[in-house]
Amino acid sequence: MTDGQISLRAAATDARTEPGLVRWIITGLAVLFLTVFVVLPLVLVFAEAFSRGVGAYFSALIEPEGLAAIRLTLLVAAISVALNLVFGLVAAWAITKFDFPGKSFLITLIDLPFSVSPVISGLLFVLLFGMQGFFGPWLQNHGIQILFAVPGIVLATVFVTFPFVARALIPLMQEQGTLEEEAAISLGASGLQTFFRITLPNIKWGVLYGVLLCNARAMGEFGAVSVVSGHIRGETNTMPLLVEILYNEYQFVAAFAIASLLAMLALVTLVVKTILERHLDEGQPVSDD
Amino acid sequence: MTIELKNLVKKFGAFTALDGVDLKIADGELLALLGPSGSGKTTLLRIIAGLDWPDAGEVRFDGENALTRGAGERHVGFVFQHYALFRHMTVFENVAFGLRVQPRAIRKDEAGIRARVKELLDLVQLDWLANRYPSQLSGGQRQRIALARALAIQPRILLLDEPFGALDAKVRKELRRWLRSLHEEINVTSVFVTHDQEEALEVANRVVVMDKGRIEQIGTPAEVYDRPATAFVHSFIGESVVLPVNVSGGQVWVGDQALNIKPNGAAPGPSQLFVRRHDMQVAPPGGGLRGSVRYLRTFGAVQRADIALTAGDGETLIEIDTPRDRPLQIGEVVELQPTRFRIFSA
Amino acid sequence: MGTRVSGERGRRNTLPGFGLTMGLTLTWLSIIVLIPLAGLFIKTFELSWDQFFGIVTSRRTLNALKISFGLAFAAAAVNLVMGVVIVWALVRYRFPGRRIFDAVVDIPFALPTAVAGIALTSLFAQKGWLGAPLAELGIKVAFTPLGIFVAMIFIGIPFVVRTVQPVLIDLDTEIEEAAASLGANRWHVISRVILPSLIPAILTGFALAFARAIGEYGSVIFIAGNLPNVSEIAPLLIVIRLSEFRYADATAIAVVMLVAAFLIIFAVNRIQSWAQNRIPVH
Numbered sequence: 002m003t004d005g006q007i008s009l010r011a012a013a014t015d016a017r018t019e020p021g022l023v024r025w026i027i028t029g030l031a032v033l034f035l036t037v038f039v040v041l042p043l044v045l046v047f048a049e050a051f052s053r054g055v056g057a058y059f060s061a062l063i064e065p066e067g068l069a070a071i072r073l074t075l076l077v078a079a080i081s082v083a084l085n086l087v088f089g090l091v092a093a094w095a096i097t098k099f100d101f102p103g104k105s106f107l108i109t110l111i112d113l114p115f116s117v118s119p120v121i122s123g124l125l126f127v128l129l130f131g132m133q134g135f136f137g138p139w140l141q142n143h144g145i146q147i148l149f150a151v152p153g154i155v156l157a158t159v160f161v162t163f164p165f166v167a168r169a170l171i172p173l174m175q176e177q178g179t180l181e182e183e184a185a186i187s188l189g190a191s192g193l194q195t196f197f198r199i200t201l202p203n204i205k206w207g208v209l210y211g212v213l214l215c216n217a218r219a220m221g222e223f224g225a226v227s228v229v230s231g232h233i234r235g236e237t238n239t240m241p242l243l244v245e246i247l248y249n250e251y252q253f254v255a256a257f258a259i260a261s262l263l264a265m266l267a268l269v270t271l272v273v274k275t276i277l278e279r280h281l282d283e284g285q286p287v288s289d290d
Numbered sequence: 291m292t293i294e295l296k297n298l299v300k301k302f303g304a305f306t307a308l309d310g311v312d313l314k315i316a317d318g319e320l321l322a323l324l325g326p327s328g329s330g331k332t333t334l335l336r337i338i339a340g341l342d343w344p345d346a347g348e349v350r351f352d353g354e355n356a357l358t359r360g361a362g363e364r365h366v367g368f369v370f371q372h373y374a375l376f377r378h379m380t381v382f383e384n385v386a387f388g389l390r391v392q393p394r395a396i397r398k399d400e401a402g403i404r405a406r407v408k409e410l411l412d413l414v415q416l417d418w419l420a421n422r423y424p425s426q427l428s429g430g431q432r433q434r435i436a437l438a439r440a441l442a443i444q445p446r447i448l449l450l451d452e453p454f455g456a457l458d459a460k461v462r463k464e465l466r467r468w469l470r471s472l473h474e475e476i477n478v479t480s481v482f483v484t485h486d487q488e489e490a491l492e493v494a495n496r497v498v499v500m501d502k503g504r505i506e507q508i509g510t511p512a513e514v515y516d517r518p519a520t521a522f523v524h525s526f527i528g529e530s531v532v533l534p535v536n537v538s539g540g541q542v543w544v545g546d547q548a549l550n551i552k553p554n555g556a557a558p559g560p561s562q563l564f565v566r567r568h569d570m571q572v573a574p575p576g577g578g579l580r581g582s583v584r585y586l587r588t589f590g591a592v593q594r595a596d597i598a599l600t601a602g603d604g605e606t607l608i609e610i611d612t613p614r615d616r617p618l619q620i621g622e623v624v625e626l627q628p629t630r631f632r633i634f635s636a
Numbered sequence: 637m638g639t640r641v642s643g644e645r646g647r648r649n650t651l652p653g654f655g656l657t658m659g660l661t662l663t664w665l666s667i668i669v670l671i672p673l674a675g676l677f678i679k680t681f682e683l684s685w686d687q688f689f690g691i692v693t694s695r696r697t698l699n700a701l702k703i704s705f706g707l708a709f710a711a712a713a714v715n716l717v718m719g720v721v722i723v724w725a726l727v728r729y730r731f732p733g734r735r736i737f738d739a740v741v742d743i744p745f746a747l748p749t750a751v752a753g754i755a756l757t758s759l760f761a762q763k764g765w766l767g768a769p770l771a772e773l774g775i776k777v778a779f780t781p782l783g784i785f786v787a788m789i790f791i792g793i794p795f796v797v798r799t800v801q802p803v804l805i806d807l808d809t810e811i812e813e814a815a816a817s818l819g820a821n822r823w824h825v826i827s828r829v830i831l832p833s834l835i836p837a838i839l840t841g842f843a844l845a846f847a848r849a850i851g852e853y854g855s856v857i858f859i860a861g862n863l864p865n866v867s868e869i870a871p872l873l874i875v876i877r878l879s880e881f882r883y884a885d886a887t888a889i890a891v892v893m894l895v896a897a898f899l900i901i902f903a904v905n906r907i908q909s910w911a912q913n914r915i916p917v918h
């Protein structure tokens with residue numbers, strides 16, 4: 002072995018990773034940063050919620066206001082998820098099972114709500130349905146209440162969660178193609194039979210994935226809902242809005258108790274998401290050998 | 291059932307995938323659609339099945355216009371190139387699907403469905419796989435399940451797109467024979483697509499050769515092999531040697547040498563001479579194709595020679611077998627006499 | 637792949653339901669997204685140019701926009717650097733708790749913004765777990781522009797990490813070994829071989845974090861202090877104008893922010909197509 006070879010080898014092993022000290026610093030920085038900015042806030046939610054003990058925690062939750070907020074949040078999320086589920090399935094079918102001009106532009110339009118600030122999302126509906134808005138006076142004359150009521154909250158929530166289900170399904174269905182559906186049709190199945198017996202079973206994990214993310218956002222949405230809700234206590238306060246009110250009134254245990262429920266929701270969502278992603282990876286189409 | 295295609299045209303944007311296809315398929319026939327990849331075979335099959343619609347032309351089943359019907363109303367069994375098995379259903383449910391989605395009035399009861407599926411799985415000799423999922427099957431098994439699924443609806447026509455395309459050579463050979471005998475058993479009008487000439491010639495009663503969206507020739511396997519109608523068919527089916535020649539004054543010329551073969555009615559002008567390798571013999575000098583021996587090997591009673599023919603601007607290297615009683619030498623100049631050949635205008 | 641739709645005579649779709657599903661899609665999209673967005677722009681056009689310009693350049697608005705855009709940019713820059721550091725540690729090193737820290741990255745995505753807002757505020761308040769030691773050092777975070785900055789960093793972390801991570805994972809280690817065998821030292825390998833391949837993803841992550849931070853509301857307002865001209869973000873000013881029934885003001889600010897957001901999305905799309913057209917490094 003010559004000297005030349007030795008030095009080259011040393012360089013090669015050296016150049017494949019960083020010196021131990023550098024590795025140590027990078028890992029330390031990453032861990033410290035995530036701990037300070039993410040882990041500590043999350044831990045703090047639960048610590049504050051239980052700071053006066055378990056009893057105080059639960060009595061904060063079963064306050065009538067708390068229960069009303071939980072009920073409203075569940076209602077709004079249920080309606081929004083249902084609407085966006087139907088929309089997502091319908092839109093994904095139209096977009097992935099047919100060829101037409103302007104397809105990618107349509108997908109961009111469906112994605113738009115993701116790039117709109119939550120406050121602006123709420124503002125859009127105030128401009129439509131508020132007293133100075135386009136339909137405000139007409140609604141007023143007909144005694145229909147949209148803003149500062151459940152319909153407004155639902156609309157704002159549907160807007161901010163609009164892309165979730167469609168976005169989960171479109172790439173999945175694009176990848177799966179149309180052959181199985183064509184086979185079903187040529188075997189005499191109707192459109193609905195094809196959808197329910199062939200398409201839906203193939204995309205079920207994708208549907209759950211979209212619904213999961215849509216639901217998490219629907220329950221947690223703050224900015225958009227805050228603008229349209231009017232903050233009527235016991236009536237138009239969702240859980241995130243109640244968290245704000247309680248916090249501003251220095252009722253920290255109660256605020257963090259409600260917040261801890263939302264944090265649990267987030268954690269459960271993340272766990273289920275990981276499980277669903279595993280199923281989605283497995284569900285690749287059967288191909289030939 | 292007979293199928294009649296009249297002047298079918300199919301375009302994808304500016305690209306013409308089918309360019310005026312006319313074809314009549316007789317009742318009970320087993321027809322092969324043969325052509326290179328991209329020649330429009332799948333497109334044609336999909337139009338017959340009602341999975342695509344032509345831009346112009348007619349499709350008639352037993353004389354009746356089929357284009358007014360959707361795929362589900364045509365009673366066509368379609369076996370997709372990559373099978374398109376329902377991946378979330380067992381083999382049994384895959385085969386049963388066509389029966390389960392029938393209108394209630396004519397739908398069999400559960401026992402009837404079970405019996406029919408069993409019968410079909412027996413037919414394709416895979417009844418022992420009923421509870422497996424498609425991902426647990428081999429390629430050849432998937433192929434046969436796809437066929438059983440297509441047969442479940444008692445199709446009037448069976449269409450198979452590259453049925454053996456994705457399988458390895460040994461399985462292909464077995465399935466070919468099996469498909470022939472299956473066709474004899476069920477005797478339904480069948481069209482299968484292939485880009486493998488051997489497959490087409492071995493399995494089908496008649497072969498349709500396609501290229502670039504057009505039909506080049508229709509005939510029995512013997513006809514397309516022995517009397518190719520066009521230069522394309524000649525070069526696509528069997529191995530051919532192609533030499534640039536000139537036809538003039540009732541003679542065939544290679545450069546300034548007149549060959550001792552007749553033009554057989556080929557039009558005067560620059561042309562191409564097509565000969566199969568096994569249709570050439572080393573002959574005494576006098577009007578054969580001239581070439582020099584480059585390389586020699588012997589196998590038992592034959593010697594195989596690589597001979598470089600000088601024709602046109604360059605050389606064409608061909609491999610021929612000759613008996614050992616006429617020993618050749620490397621570098622020797624010999625003449626090759628075509629015994630059977632075709633001349634097409636260039 | 638799909639059934640073709642456009643066409644002349646007798647062309648039909650193999651699969652049914654195109655008209656119905658496309659009709660429903662466009663209708664619902666119009667009702668929920670397009671008409672409300674159009675309403676915002678129509679409302680803006682009711683203003684004269686002078687009015688619009690007057691609102692947008694008023695001291696308070698201008699300051700709010702400066703605070704939102706400036707701090708969002710700074711926070712996205714921090715995320716860019718720290719995001720790459722985190723991705724590097726998660727992908728290239730093995731350390732205890734790595735998988736947990738990997739999962740933790742998604743929390744800012746998943747945690748409702750109001751919850752994040754009160755948690756960060758309590759954490760950095762004068763008596764908070766981190767606020768107290770920082771106060772000893774004379775650093776005040778909560779209720780100052782620094783608080784806004786902290787909240788925007790929190791909200792932007794996942795964007796850089798989750799766009800860069802898959803690219804680094806897919807990066808072929810063979811090119812590094814090749815570079816190393818040609819005699820490059822580690823710093824050369826990183827700066828000349830690895831980082832250039834990551835740049836499109838890093839820029840995309842930066843732009844996404846930036847866009848998100850500009851529009852962020854829930855996680856910021858609790859910790860911000862919300863002092864006009866000092867620690868008042870643009871989304872909050874919209875809310876305030878709305879509560880004062882000054883719709884025109886709210887609309888004008890919203891349009892500025894929306895146009896900025898669309899420009900960023902456009903930039904991201906350009907980055908993506910640029911990255912795709914680039915000759916792959918491996």
Ligand SMILES: Nc1ncnc2c1ncn2[C@@H]1O[C@H](COP(=O)(O)OP(=O)(O)O)[C@@H](O)[C@H]1O
Pocket residue numbers: 302305307325326327328329330331332333334
């Ligand atoms: N849906 C489609 N859109 C555009 N071009 C297509 C489509 N389907 C087929 N083609 C084109 O039409 C030609 C014929 O295709 P096909 O019928 O699949 O050929 P084959 O089955 O003989 O290989 C090919 O060049 C192919 O690219």
Ligand SMILES: [Mg+2]
Pocket residue numbers: 328331332333371451
């Ligand atoms: Mg094909």
